[in-house]
Amino acid sequence: MTHPKGPTIAAKAGHFLDVHSGAITPEIQTSTTFARDDRYDLINPANVYVRDQNPTFVHAERTLADLENGEECLLFSSGMAAIAAVFYTLRPGSHVVVPDSMYWGVSSFLRDHCERADIFLSTYETGNAQSIEAALKTQNHTSIVWVETPSNPFLHVTDIALAAEIAHQYGAMVCVDSTVATPVFTRPLDHGADLVIHSATKYLNGHSDVLCGAVVTRDEHELWLSIKKERAQAGAQPGSFDAWLLMRGMRTLYVRVKQASENAAKIAGFLEQHAAVESVAYPGLASHPGHQIAKKQMLGGFGSLLSFCVRGELDRTLQVAGRLQLITSATSLGGVESLIEHRHSIEPEENAIPVNQLRLSIGIEDVDDLIEDLDAALQ
Numbered sequence: 001m002t003h004p005k006g007p008t009i010a011a012k013a014g015h016f017l018d019v020h021s022g023a024i025t026p027e028i029q030t031s032t033t034f035a036r037d038d039r040y041d042l043i044n045p046a047n048v049y050v051r052d053q054n055p056t057f058v059h060a061e062r063t064l065a066d067l068e069n070g071e072e073c074l075l076f077s078s079g080m081a082a083i084a085a086v087f088y089t090l091r092p093g094s095h096v097v098v099p100d101s102m103y104w105g106v107s108s109f110l111r112d113h114c115e116r117a118d119i120f121l122s123t124y125e126t127g128n129a130q131s132i133e134a135a136l137k138t139q140n141h142t143s144i145v146w147v148e149t150p151s152n153p154f155l156h157v158t159d160i161a162l163a164a165e166i167a168h169q170y171g172a173m174v175c176v177d178s179t180v181a182t183p184v185f186t187r188p189l190d191h192g193a194d195l196v197i198h199s200a201t202k203y204l205n206g207h208s209d210v211l212c213g214a215v216v217t218r219d220e221h222e223l224w225l226s227i228k229k230e231r232a233q234a235g236a237q238p239g240s241f242d243a244w245l246l247m248r249g250m251r252t253l254y255v256r257v258k259q260a261s262e263n264a265a266k267i268a269g270f271l272e273q274h275a276a277v278e279s280v281a282y283p284g285l286a287s288h289p290g291h292q293i294a295k296k297q298m299l300g301g302f303g304s305l306l307s308f309c310v311r312g313e314l315d316r317t318l319q320v321a322g323r324l325q326l327i328t329s330a331t332s333l334g335g336v337e338s339l340i341e342h343r344h345s346i347e348p349e350e351n352a353i354p355v356n357q358l359r360l361s362i363g364i365e366d367v368d369d370l371i372e373d374l375d376a377a378l379q
Helices: 006-011 055-067 079-088 104-117 129-136 160-169 222-234 240-250 253-272 291-297 314-323 367-378
Strands: 072-076 095-099 120-124 142-148 173-177 195-198 213-217 277-281 305-310 339-341 357-361
Touching (some): 055 072, 055 240, 072 079, 079 104, 079 195, 079 222, 095 129, 104 120, 120 129, 129 160, 142 160, 160 173, 213 222, 253 277, 253 305, 253 367, 305 314, 314 357, 314 367
Parallel strands (some): 095 142
Antiparallel strands (some): 072 213, 195 213, 305 357, 339 357
């Protein structure tokens, strides 16, 4: 048969037939070490020790690599562990280029790590891939250009293909944090990226019960080999049960993400017309500055994360979030349940998050129920 499409790859995640039991789902392999025979040869050469490989990891990693059209995937104990592994491979004197607005956990880590490791850090205007070139020219021999699209929480959209074209001219690798888009809507490797990063805690798992991260590579290269070595040596792997839960979550990835995206599109349209709302940031809206780029590289939907600003100041904004009955106030995103977050209360003030901004992660509930809940709170 022809190469299966994304929904089939996801639905069949880890699917196999155990000839001994007839089971159609893989077992959870909890062993931390693997036996050798009387000649001290490994019984299964692929399995030595859990820091190198575990059969449960392999099923989940192969599924995600296939979903991203990648060569290989590595799972990590969290999204931040996956991101850290990429930057821990860089030597002192390296140069990295990152957006000036990105997930604050990554931004905070990079500022601290680059200062400690003597790595030069330059920024470009988020959502403006053309501005990457000016940042590249500030230093010689750039190692990494980092792209987060859509960004969290402002939903800036960056043209991956243009970013890759510019970065590759300067010999830099392009790493794309595609947590918000997921492979359902964007496959960055198809647009020229070299690595794709996911906080698998979010949409890939989709049930708010796993902490996990992933890096997928387009092909094998020096940076990738260094990342593999970093994971094996540092031991930043997830537990086998977490890897199994991730695989279970990926089976419903397409139906979950598409439904949540449809809900988000309707809610964004509703909020944009609401008298109590000042502005809405959602790539699916024609009013969004990155809408045309999103239409080009986000195929089939625009995701289920959005932000909006309430008309009013801090107290009014917190009242809106507090009055919601179906949408829970909580950190994180990408689960089947809808969540709302007041980022200004979470992030440092220097990040300039508006006091009246609320971030919505839309789930798979009935969209009319969610709109009714939002409308009541805004009233």
